Amino acid sequence: xxxxxxxELRERLAAEYALGTLRGRxxxxxxxxxxxxxxxxxAVRSWxxxxxxxxxxxxxxxxxxxxxQRIEQQLEPKKKSSFWxxxxxxxxxxxxxxxAVAVLLPLQRGEVPASYLAVLSDPKTNRPxxxxxxxxxxxxxxxxxxxxxxxxxxxxLELWALPQGGKxxxxxxxxxxERSALKLVAAADKALGDxxxxxxxxEPAGGSPTxxxxxxxxxxxxxVKYW
Amino acid sequence: xAPPAQALEQLLGRAxxxxxGAFQELYRATAPKLFGVALRILRREDWAExxxxxxxxxxxxxxxxxxxxxxxxxxxxxxxxRNRCLDWLRRPNPxxxxxxxxxxxxSGNPGPLALLEQGRDSAALxxxxxxxxxxxxxxIALAFFDGLSHAELAQHLREPLGTVKTWVRRxxxxxxxxxxxxx
Numbered sequence: 001x002x003x004x005x006x007x008e009l010r011e012r013l014a015a016e017y018a019l020g021t022l023r024g025r026x027x028x029x030x031x032x033x034x035x036x037x038x039x040x041x042x043a044v045r046s047w048x049x050x051x052x053x054x055x056x057x058x059x060x061x062x063x064x065x066x067x068x069q070r071i072e073q074q075l076e077p078k079k080k081s082s083f084w085x086x087x088x089x090x091x092x093x094x095x096x097x098x099x100a101v102a103v104l105l106p107l108q109r110g111e112v113p114a115s116y117l118a119v120l121s122d123p124k125t126n127r128p129x130x131x132x133x134x135x136x137x138x139x140x141x142x143x144x145x146x147x148x149x150x151x152x153x154x155x156x157l158e159l160w161a162l163p164q165g166g167k168x169x170x171x172x173x174x175x176x177x178e179r180s181a182l183k184l185v186a187a188a189d190k191a192l193g194d195x196x197x198x199x200x201x202x203e204p205a206g207g208s209p210t211x212x213x214x215x216x217x218x219x220x221x222x223x224v225k226y227w
Numbered sequence: 228x229a230p231p232a233q234a235l236e237q238l239l240g241r242a243x244x245x246x247x248g249a250f251q252e253l254y255r256a257t258a259p260k261l262f263g264v265a266l267r268i269l270r271r272e273d274w275a276e277x278x279x280x281x282x283x284x285x286x287x288x289x290x291x292x293x294x295x296x297x298x299x300x301x302x303x304x305x306x307x308x309r310n311r312c313l314d315w316l317r318r319p320n321p322x323x324x325x326x327x328x329x330x331x332x333x334s335g336n337p338g339p340l341a342l343l344e345q346g347r348d349s350a351a352l353x354x355x356x357x358x359x360x361x362x363x364x365x366x367i368a369l370a371f372f373d374g375l376s377h378a379e380l381a382q383h384l385r386e387p388l389g390t391v392k393t394w395v396r397r398x399x400x401x402x403x404x405x406x407x408x409x410x
Contacts, residue, residue: 015399018306019367020313023376027313045298050406052302053349054371055309060259061266067276068254074284075247123294162295165233196240199296217296222240 002033003040010040018047038124114142116188118198118223129219130174132159132198134188136225141171141182141192150200150219151176158203160213161195161223173207174200198223235300236293243290250287257301258283261308268312268374278315282308309374316374355405363398366391 003010016022017030034041114133121128129147134140143159150157151174159182160168172182184191201208202215235256241249258279265275265282286304293303356364366384369375377395381388 012396012399015403016395019370019395019399020309020374021370021377021380021395023313024317048306049298049302050352050403051371052299052305053352054368055260055264055301055305056349058260058263058267058372061263062259063262063276063279067258067262067280068251070280071254071283071287072247072251074280075250075287077245123292123297126292162236164237165231196237197295199294201296213296217294220294220296222243224244 002037004037010043014040014043015047017044018051116192116223116225118221120198120200120219120221122219128221130200132171132223134184134192136189137187139184139187139191141184141188143174143180143182145174145176145178145180148176148178150174152202154205155215156203156205156207157200157218158207158213160199160201161192162197162199162220163194164196166194168199168213170208170211171198173203192223192225195223197221232299232301236295239286239290239293239300242287243293250290253286254283257304260301261304264305265308265312267372268309269315270373274315278308278311282311312374351406352402355402358405359398359401360394363394363401366394367398367402370395 003013013022013030017027017034022030034044115136116132116134118132119128120130120132127147129145129150131144131146133142133144141159145151157174159171159174161171162168169185171184174180197220199213199217199220201213201217203213204215208214235253238249238253238256242253261282262275262279265278266272269275269278282304285307293300297303298306356367359367362384366380369380369383375383377388377392380395381391384391
């Protein structure tokens with residue numbers, strides 16, 4: 001028994017889950033449905049976003065200092081490898097290989113290595129699907145599609161820079177080639193300097209008609225300057 | 228006023244890469260609001276401390292899973308805290324409502340709702356909540372702020388369970404269509 005094919009029931013349960021009135025066994029059952037039903041999850045996220053401003057109206061209360069002390073004791077250090085974990089749980093081998101491609105190979109050839117590196121991954125599986133790199137003084141973003149299955153026939157995948165404190169900026173449509181390059185509006189230091197993350201949204205063929213993402217955001221990942 | 232979403236996104240991103248300093252800054256910027264949320268639902272300081280602690284450890288562990296495109300950081304973290312509180316209330320012996328909350332219910336006082344009007348992001352929600360019947364608004368506010376279940380709402384509002392469920396259901400449906408209208 002589940003709620004597929006009953007749009008009104010789904011909407012009502014998603015709203016009551018977000019509000020908090022869905023309780024006990026009904027809440028647990030709903031959580032199980034949500035796990036294998038991304039659309040239901042999306043309906044819940046929409047309701048959480050609608051109701052969240054209410055939380056802003058709650059009187060803040062400073063927690064005692066011991067709360068942070070206890071939290072701090074439980075923070076496992078994220079060692080070097082967790083940089084890669086954060087980027088999408090790559091194996092150590094893949095991570096080393098990627099640094100080699102991005103940094104060491106160009107160095108050997110006497111070229112300037114890439115300075116900006118973004119690894120976009122699938123939030124559901126945590127697997128990396130696309131790597132983008134740029135040399136700091138160049139106006140070119142090199143795109144390497146790791147998983148060709150990300151392409152959707154008849155639609156385009158559009159790559160976005162998510163600047164700090166601003167709206168997404170389109171970097172262009174991802175080519176169906178394994179390796180391709182996108183023109184940046186300026187040298188990478190300028191075009192990506194304020195960009196902590198990149199994202200890919202699903203758009204009509206040819207890209208977003210509005211200049212802002214119109215379809216679902218499918219993949220995201222941090223954009224790191226390491227050079 | 229809430230810290231800007233972009234600043235929190237940045238702190239979450241740095242925490243995902245293992246930067247404790249960024250995580251502590253995130254805690255300082257968000258903990259008072261989230262502690263307030265937990266305290267109001269759980270009505271006991273020791274429980275709220277416990278839940279807050281669990282939630283932040285969880286945020287640290289899962290920071291890399293946060294997706295800016297899917298939810299604002301404060302929405303994401305508020306949902307983590309509220310859901311944890313509601314799970315907590317499933318445990319035996321939830322704390323009874325205190326006198327203050329009971330008085331608020333009896334007086335029909337909208338409580339924190341009045342504060343909503345002041346927030347830029349919350350003004351649309353405040354407008355739409357104002358458009359609900361008083362009973363619908365009160366039921367939704369008590370459920371959200373105080374974590375009351377349908378049965379608790381019925382008990383405290385002294386109305387049949389079916390009536391209260393209808394208020395909540397209709398109130399939410401009306402809220403949704405109101406929020407979809409342009410301001």
